[in-house]
Amino acid sequence: MDFVVLAILGGVGSLGLYMAWNIGANDVSNSMATAVGAKAITFKQAVIIAGVLTFLGAVLVGSHVTETIKGNIVDPCIIGDSHILMLGFIASLLAASFFVTLATWKEMPISTTHAIIGALVGFGLVAGGDTCINWGKLAEIAASWLLSPLAGCILAFLVFKIIVKLIFSRKNPVESAKIVGPAIIGVTVFLITMSLFTNTNVGPIVGVTDLSLVVPLSVLAGFLIAVLSAIPFRKIQGRSSQDYETVELLFRKLQIGTSCFVAFSHGANDVANAIGPVAAVLSLATGDGSLNAFQAVPPYLLALGGVGIALGAVTWGHRVMKTVGGRITTLTNTRGFSVDFGAATTVLIASNLGLPISTSHTVVGAVIGVGLARGLAAIDLSVIKKIIYSWMLTVPLAAIFSAIIFIVLRLIL
């Protein structure tokens, strides 16, 4: 490998790392803030959970979305020239990083996912015209941007309704909570195990890929964890039929589980925003000069992204968690639990489908879901308007940035 390639890889790698850091510092910490605000976990615990589980999510499930970003938006076959492609991915990453930094400074609620997709489209249009953009995939992604907050909203709504119907409405809410809470945790574990075995390398490594084996195994895992998480509750007694405080206390413990779920899903989806372009450049620079969309993303790159996100959460995330967590103290544990479950499930499913979605927008959708279930005293819906503006702003602006950077790069290099 000659020096130039090494220099390029080093540059792109550190840019990807920066992007991952940014995601960890801002987005992951943002999502963990529900648990911190609801006092389910402390800042320190949040940082540790965010660090470890986003890393795991990135490494274990992160490849799907990364592959989408790497080779499914701009069609490498039409552009052909690997030099141009490489410049394009570098330009996209630069543009997205720049835009995300700007937005973070200006506190616009944009999504890194939208920035990177917009940037890819921008370079693709300049480099290969509109034929090289995979419009079908893009439409699918755009639809997922609308659907993911909606799905988060519906799921959180349902979970909260279940909590109200099966716990709060019962004669002895605390006793019901001891069963229903761990049961939902069990479902969570079932979902994660299913997705790990069917959609990642875990299945082949362990040697279990057959669905008839995966399903009972996942059910077993879910059941075991449910029983395990019910154990610490044995001694807790409800004081009256309106003892909602003790119910919240139980969910405070359970929310540790769902916040792990959030961090895991987050890593699985968002690592691609940082690592996707890096993976593309790497395979262009080291391979035979062509970009194969189906070439697997090397795990060490996902690990790099995971480390970046974890670093972001550890170094800068506490600031975000503290501020956001302090603002959302009205969120109690049952609500936080519902939000976490709705958002994380949606994000995990999207990650398995290879759809790059915005986690923070999904979390907002989930919060609105709990609000619609009459679970929150007041929610400001004007946030929806802000998010829609940010969609309309982010994609074209990131595209323009990326196009300009691409043109400049092509002139110099």
Next chain:
Amino acid sequence: MDETTGHFRAPLSDTYRRKSPFDQLVEHMGKIRECINLLRDGLIQYYQGTYQGFSELADKISAFEHEADIIKGNIRNHLPTSLLMPVDKGKFLWALREQDAILDHAENLAIMCDIRHTKIPKELQQLFIDHMKLVAETVEAMEHAVENIKDLVESGFTKKEREETKQFIHKVHEAEYIADEMKYEVTKGIYKLEKKLDPMDVYHLLKIADWVDDIADHAENVADWLRSMIAR
């Protein structure tokens, strides 16, 4: 909102209110109860002929009214159309408005009584005192109802809590009914003495009975709005 320069993207934190409007409603209610209790104790002294310190009491009640007005303004000004609440916002505001009317009437009553010190005839003193106590009880019952709305929100509007809130609302109605009956007793008592009393005194006594009863009426209105607020 403070701490706006954190330099991060947080659509999540824009979604929340720092203070629940229901908490603020209860806070407002707390001011009212405190004020009505003060008024009750002060008026009982007044009815017994001790006017000393009543001017200070009227000032205090005015101050209370002002404080509560600030809370009311705070609640009302921060309920934009984009805000999603688990209850109808219009009905919520009506409840708040009726709560506020209680204080307006309390203030009016205190000042009017202070402007003209009317001596309550011995025969009527106990009736007046009982009436005032009943009205204060109505307000107290109403405070329980308002506080229960918070539980209702906390439990995510379970049937159980709704039934309980309805019970509290029912108690307000009952208390108001008894206070009304007492007002008629007071009025009867005044008319019985009309030959003996100075006409201006009669006028003012009747007015006092009315003003005190206004407080219970508005407490009942609050309860009615709460009832319609939690109706499915």
